Amino acid sequence: MRPTLRLGIAAGLLLLTGALGAEQPAAFKVIVNPANPTSALARAELSRIFLKRLDHWEHGIKVLPIDLPVTAEVRESFSQAVHGRRASAIKSYWQQQIYSGRGVPPPEGGSEEEVVAYVRANPGAIGYVSPATRTDGLKAIELRD
Numbered sequence: 001m002r003p004t005l006r007l008g009i010a011a012g013l014l015l016l017t018g019a020l021g022a023e024q025p026a027a028f029k030v031i032v033n034p035a036n037p038t039s040a041l042a043r044a045e046l047s048r049i050f051l052k053r054l055d056h057w058e059h060g061i062k063v064l065p066i067d068l069p070v071t072a073e074v075r076e077s078f079s080q081a082v083h084g085r086r087a088s089a090i091k092s093y094w095q096q097q098i099y100s101g102r103g104v105p106p107p108e109g110g111s112e113e114e115v116v117a118y119v120r121a122n123p124g125a126i127g128y129v130s131p132a133t134r135t136d137g138l139k140a141i142e143l144r145d
Contacts, residue, residue, distance in 0.1 A: 028074050028129065031115075031119050031135050031139065031140055032125065032141055033124070036057065036124070036139065039141065041143060043143055046141075050067065052065070052103055061123055062124045066106055066108070066127040067107070067127075068115060068128070069110065070088065082143075091105075116129060
């Protein structure tokens with residue numbers, strides 16, 4: 001193989017791996033009421049909140065998660081990134097919880113605007129919306145791995 005061809009292949013592979021390794025912009029942002037002192041959460045902790053396995057914030061206020069409809073693209077992205085499962089699998093989990101009498105899912109906002117309004121109205125609320133959604137007056141939470 002000619003040296004220039006090998007060099008070209010190597011350069012192409014470097015460009016390809018750089019593009020594949022590039023960080024994708026977040027498909028959602030997590031929001032809380034501005035009265036909430038929390039500024040960051042681990043993904044595992046956020047998962048526990050939305051599966052209702054964690055019911056109070058560190059500062060003592062009751063956690064009030066709100067989901068988007070299972071058909072929302074943002075919910076699918078959130079479910080994959082936070083729970084490591086599809087939104088339909090999380091829905092099945094909640095159906096089992098309801099059937100066995102062990103719990104009910106978080107309420108679902110009909111739109112991202114409803115999620116924003118719910119979080120704005122409840123000091124313990126937490127929700128997620130697409131990055132482009134206006135969340136003036138609310139606080140975005142940093143996610144840690």
